[in-house]
Amino acid sequence: MNRSRPWLSMLFWLVISFVTLFPIYWLFVVSVKPAVELFSTPDVILRSFYWDNYVKVLNDPTLRRYMMNSIIVSTGNAVIVTILGFMACYALSRFDLGAKESIFFWTITNRMAPPAVFLLPLFLLLTQVFKIGDFKLYDSRIGLILIYCTFNLPFAIWTLRPTIDAIPRELDEAAYVDGASPWQVIMEVVFPLARPGLAVTLILTWVFAWNEFLLAATLTSFNARTLTTGLSEYVTTTGTEWGLMASIAMITLIPALIVFAAVQRHIVAGLTFGAVKG
């Protein structure tokens, strides 16, 4: 349509990109400055790198435990969600179950619920109801994994459903005619074809769990705290150590940045429930 002034568009988008990137750049700047320099005049240009903040954070046993928890919980959540989502979508796609669409819609409403509303009931259930002897789900990694699964499964089902639906039924049927068991059909026919969709689901649910804060902050107290709650602990105290906080924020940001390129195209469809294909 309008091809007259491409450089003007470019300039416009350079400005927009600057606005988008500057806050993250500023985070990096603060994270590589010693505390004394922060309170002199704020300086946009980096003259030297001071990595001590990162060294301190990575050597802190508490934060290391938080990081470990984050990795375990995100990974556990992503793997379980993807497997369960795959199974559920296969069931919804291939079987003539009654009330199938209602089940599908119901799973989605689960994700629409604001987590803040569930804080109180989940807290009460995890501390008082769901316990076996002395073992409580509260403040345990497995408890957090299960809660994250609940919030991520609807997303997984929503994103995987079209993938499974797109795999022709004829392939399943041919395999059954050849005498394959349902297990073989799922593992050797459907799974390989669904792999790209499964990878996207795995990555995105991993990032969602990694980024989550509110539930982790409420449903853990000591053992299962994650990195995002660690980040929040650095502001509640008076006299925030800004450099340390910034470096924890950077560390929290890094995994998302790494997978960003791979899932970029799917983020929008994911965040809008497929209402819009990005």
Place this chain on the structure above:
Amino acid sequence: MGPPRRRQRARSPAGTGEEPLMQSNRLGWLLLAPTLILLGLFGVFPFIYVVWVAFHRWNPFGANPDMVFNGADNFRRLVFDGEFLQSLGVTGAFVFFVVASELVLGYFLAQAFMKDFPGKAVFRTIHTLPLIVAPIVVGSVWRLMTTPSIGIIPHLLQSWFGIEMNIGRDAGVAFLVTVIMDVWHWTPLVTLTLIAALVSLPSDPFEQAQIDGANKRQIFWHVTLPMIRPAILATVFIRLMDALRTVDEIWMLTGGGPGAATRYVGLHIWRIVFPKTDYGYGSAISVIVLYITIVMCWLLYVGLIAPRNKKGSAG
């Protein structure tokens, strides 16, 4: 083991009409079961539980620690709870400003993206970036940008315009910064959904309108807008629901302050209601907030997604 037995049944109906494939729905339910159990246990059960608790007086650390049924007392109290109503009010204002500015800004950015220019893909990637940043990190970033004495924004405002900005003291400024932060974080979502809508538009109506001598504004109001209306509505609802449950960023940026100026409803439940261990009353608030959300969710599904899906499967 189950599967071998089923295999034999699977062979017999092969090649026949409608349902040759699946032996029984038992396998289907079996595959679905873990999902249903998990969502039931941690999704539905808490929901029923919170409704049940909402009709009780229950404060385990209060004078009377037992759970006592008190009818709709909690809900009656809620109507006169100034703090809660104020929280609802600022949430409403926040959601309104956020969604409105993101929609307008997102539309302009989407339009700006419709032209061809070098580096388009790179700019698109950069623009998508904020979407994947953790909300708590977004809050940290903006706190670092706006905190007096270390933040770059108050510093520049001071040295360029002589304006003093203190997010910790000025309620209006704090509110504005939360809005700007949310706009920074979520405008890309609006932009990208609107780009998708604009790209899929046919070109004939635009050409026709130009032939008929319509000006830019007329084309926007009478051609573009009606055609992208479904996409706009979908985006608005999605943003609305997400904005309603904003907690992490705000907690990190202002902690709800100064005073209660930015204590949006999710934060209110978490910081004020929840720690008081007044579980009955807290549950009542949760139920009301959930009710508002469910109504919106239902509207979204019935009004937007359901008709589209029907169209999709028919065609």
